[in-house]
Amino acid sequence: MGLGKSTLSFTVLDAARVPDATCPRWAVLGRSNVGKSSLLNALxxxxxxxxxxxxxxxxxxxxxxxxxxxxxxxxxxxxxxLPGFGYAKHSRNTLSKWDELIVALREKSEARGLMWVWLADPVRAPAEEEAQLMQWLGMSPFMLIFTKADQVKKSERAASEKRWASVVARSTEGPYWVSAMKGEGFHEIEKSARAFVRVSSETSGKA
Ligand SMILES: Nc1nc2c(ncn2[C@@H]2O[C@H](COP(=O)(O)OP(=O)(O)OP(=O)(O)O)[C@@H](O)[C@H]2O)c(=O)[nH]1
Ligand SMILES: [Mg+2]
Incomplete structure (x- = not known):
């Protein structure tokens, strides 16, 4: 199920310590509990x-x-x-720290290629936080992934995509349906990762 040989490169709590990218990056965004870390463990x-x-x-x-x-x-x-957003118990202080983290990550990653990977809960509908995130992303490329696909029947997926239509419309890739638990959708993710690394290295002249 893994994408390849993996090594831990950094763990940071502060925006000031985000390291410069040495290769293309995928940064995972989404609400708390949507399954970001679970998907990354599977990958x-x-x-x-x-x-x-x-x-x-x-x-x-x-x-x-x-x-x-x-x-x-x-x-x-x-x-x-990344930490998730939309968790009510986060203090205001923590929320502004989250903003700082994503700003720093963008600054430190763009030279080598950065793709935001937005994980969405197909059972929910986008709320205020999602509208704000879309605004912040602006024209930046992002991929949309619906998580916990094992909990949504195929016959119900079109309705989820319709609820998320405003985000789907702005995404540059997807929506993909993925289950970290069952391994569904990994083939598409792997294909996308390979294409992204290829294109990023061509664009940043490091190929
Ligand atoms: N059914 C199902 N549950 C999942 C899947 N992926 C994750 N979960 C469950 O969702 C819960 C949250 O998973 P995390 O990966 O910690 O979520 P997160 O988005 O990293 O959460 P934060 O770090 O708090 O933002 C856990 O109980 C997981 O077991 C999935 O594909 N299917
Ligand atoms: Mg997590």
Whole structure:
């Protein structure tokens, strides 16, 4: 199920400590508890670099893991886990820290290629936080992934996509349906990761 050989590259709690990218990055965004860390663990199987839990608010900083999609260092992709948003118990202080983290991550990653990977709960509808996130993303490319696909029947998926239509319309890739638990949808994610690394290395002239 893993994408390739994986090594932990950083764990940081403060925006000022976010390291400059040395390869293309995928940064995972989404509400608390949507399954960001679980998906990243599945993509870096058999390791368990990312902490997961049944309650929201588990991930508190940034965790970066470098994955080699092929044999050479040129096939490296760094997967970055972020804290979730929309968790009511977060203090205002923590929320502004979240903003700082994503701003720093954008600044430190764009030179090598950055794709935001937005994980959405197909059972919910977008709310105020999602509208704000879309505004912040602006024209930045982002992929949309519906998580916990094992909990949504195929016959109900069109209705979810309709509820999320405003986000689907702005996404540059997807929506993909993924289950970290059952392994559904991994083939598409792997294909997308390979294409992203190829295009990023061509664009940043490091190929
Ligand atoms: N049924 C099902 N449950 C899942 C799946 N992926 C994750 N979960 C469960 O969802 C809960 C939250 O998972 P996490 O991966 O910790 O979620 P997160 O988005 O990283 O949460 P924060 O770090 O708090 O933002 C856990 O109880 C997981 O077991 C899935 O594909 N299917
Ligand atoms: Mg997490």
């Amino acid at each position: 870096t199987h058999p390791h368990k670099f990312f902490r997961t839990g049944a309650k929201p608010g588990v991930t508190t900083g940034l965790v970066g893991v470098r994955v080699l999609l092929g044999k050479s260092e040129l096939s490296a992709l760094e997967l970055v886990d």
